[in-house]
Amino acid sequence: MKTLKYFFTIFICSVCSFNAMSQVPLYTADAVRFSQTDGGGSARFVGLGGANVSLGGDISSISGNPAGLGFYNRSQWALSPVLRIGDYSAEYEGESTQNIGGNFQIPNMGMVFHSRFEEYAGSKWISGAFGIAINQKESFYNNINYRGTVEQDQNGLIYDFTESALFPFLTDDGFRVFNFQTEISxxxxxxxxxxxxYQTYLLQTFATNDDNFIVDRYDYDGATDGYLTESAVQTENIDSYSGLTTLDVSYGANYNDVLYLGASANINFLNYRQVRDFRETPSNNLLNYMELNEETTISGTGAAFTVGAIYKPLNILNLGFSYTTPTFISLTETQEISMESFFIYNPETDEENISYEEEVVNDVPAYSLRLPQKISVGATAFISKYGFLTADLEYVDYASARYSSTNGAFGGDTPDVGSDLQSTFNLKVGAEARWNILRGRVGFAYFDNPYRNFERNRQSISAGIGIMRKNGFFVDATYRLSSFSNPEITAYAGSDVVTSESSISSVRLTLGKSF
Known part of the structure; x- marks a missing residue:
């Protein structure tokens, strides 16, 4: 059987039916999902809106701007657990739903090993630091939950799952006629x-007057020449999990306390899992319900490199720059789909209170995705010993994202996702106030819309506190609220679209110690 995603895309484009198809093409949505990063890292940098290009001396420098490692004067370890709580809303066919969920992870941990260049007498290179960290740069945690009722149209048809699945048995002139039942399979x-x-009897075989056969909906009533279903309640819960995590190996050096240079190798581990549970309850007296369950897993590894610099023209000013190369990542994809129908009465088999189940597993041939390059600049202004203001501007070339496959993963037609996307500029700003051993932080981040034909902006606000102890132990805590709209989902042909919003609150704690 050909890959599900390819068939699925063609099927939707033809009849605008099955609900898993977003208004944004599937491969385009994946390219954006896997390319977007909020930076992750420590509670300190998250509290500053993610701005870290011109700052250093933090475990996040390993995965952000490696030049920041040059600010270290001691070795250090740190880890950052996070608790996320999502508030999700959706609207479909005039009905609104709201859902709340949560998860817990430890997305960031690392160590920095500092060394001084004392053996090089007279050199202006003062010190260097080697860092290694695991950092989740983007969490895919999300939920869409909707409910709505679809009705018959003026022709007496109800555009539900059964109608969309019937499409291959139709022609421009009506039903396809079969001479033998074996042709139907x-x-x-x-x-x-x-x-x-077909396997769960939502589509059934009917004999024609001339001893041929057609396939129609299970609820076709020959006596009234119509369909028994007048409406159907549709509900679906879509959960997304995991994220894009990097193993970063970085080095940064300090030249005369004025110039800081760094580089890192970034090994990317992508793991995306989506679980969809759809149920449809029709108004007829034949079918109690049908349920469709899907689990899609996409995983892969890739590599990129980051270089960076931080320059101090004045003691009160830092200027930063970092560049991350395009990431080439090889992906594998598996889709497990199961369907169950529970009949009150099945007219084809003349059975009552019976259920049917069928399952399909699709292993998509391996394919590759090139994630876009990223260029960031930043500046930090220090206000004596009382704190600082910092800001980053990030350029992401989404239009350069590319899929490729040498073994037919896309059915011979590689998606041109670049034509659906555009370059963006993301803004991150933050401020830190200092008083004795206490730190207070606020931040804001705005992520520009990567789509050409769909509005989807993300933004987040954050606030946090920190305590720096003289023994080298430190603790930081940050609250962040991230809000975004999800791409619209077309539920079924002729019906409304599902619009949804997600607001995810996260509490991140960083524990660390210098040694």
Whole structure:
């Protein structure tokens, strides 16, 4: 069987039916999802809105601007657990739903090993630091939960899952006519969802007056020449998990307390899992419900490099720059789809209170994705010993994202996602106030819209506190609220779209010690 995602995209574009298809093409949405990064890192830098290009001396420098490692004068370890709580809202067919969920992770941990260049007498290179860290640069944690009722149209048809699955059995002039029932299975096998609907009796075989056969909906009533379903309640819960994590190996050096240079190798580990649970309850007296469950897993590894510099033209001013190369990542994808139908009465088999189940597993041939390059500049102004203001501007070339495959992962038609995307400028600003051993921080981040034809801006606000102890132990805590709109989901042909918003609150704690 050909890969589900390829069939799925063609099927949706043809009839605008099955609900998993976003208004944004599937591969385009994945390219954006895997390319966007909020930086992650320590509670300190998250509290500053993620601005870290012109700052140093933090464990986040390993995965951000490696030049910041040059600010270290001691070795250090740190780890950062985070608790996320999501508030999700959706609207479909005039009905609004709201859902709350949460998860816990330790997305960031690392160590820095500092050394002085004392053996090089007379050199202006003062010190260097080697760092290694695991950092989740983007969390895919999200939820969409909707409910709505679809009705018959003026032609007496209800555009539900069964109607969308029937599409391969239709022609421009009506139903496809079969001379033999054995021919029907070939058509049913041509599409994953049609196959599942046929195996669970949502699509059934009817004999014609001339001893041929057609395939129609299970609820077709020949006596009234119509369909028994007048409405159907649709509900779906879509959970997304995991994230984009990097193993970063970095080095930064200090030249005369004026110039700081650094470089890092970034090994990317992408793990994306989405679980969808869809249920449809029709108004007829034949089918109690049908349920469709899907689990998609995309995983892969890739590599990139980052170089950076921080320059101090004045004691009260830092200027920073970092560049991350495009990331080439090899991906594998598996999709497990199961369907269950529970009939009150099945007219084809003349059975009552019976359920049918079928499952399909699709292993998509391996393919590759080039994630875009990123260029960041930043500045930090210090206010004596009382704190500082900092800001970053990040350029991301989403239009350069590219898929490729040498073994037919896309059915012979590689998606041109670059034509759907555009370059963006993201802004991150933050401020820190200092009083004795206490630190107070606030931050804001704005992530520009990467889509050409869909509005999707993200923003976050953050606030945090920190305590620096004389024995080298420190603790930072930050609260961040991130808000964004999800791409619209087309539920079924002829029905409304699902619009949804996500607001994710996170509490991040960083514990560390210098040694």
């Amino acid at each position: 070939d058509v049913a096998n041509s599409d994953t969802y049609t196959y599942l609907a």
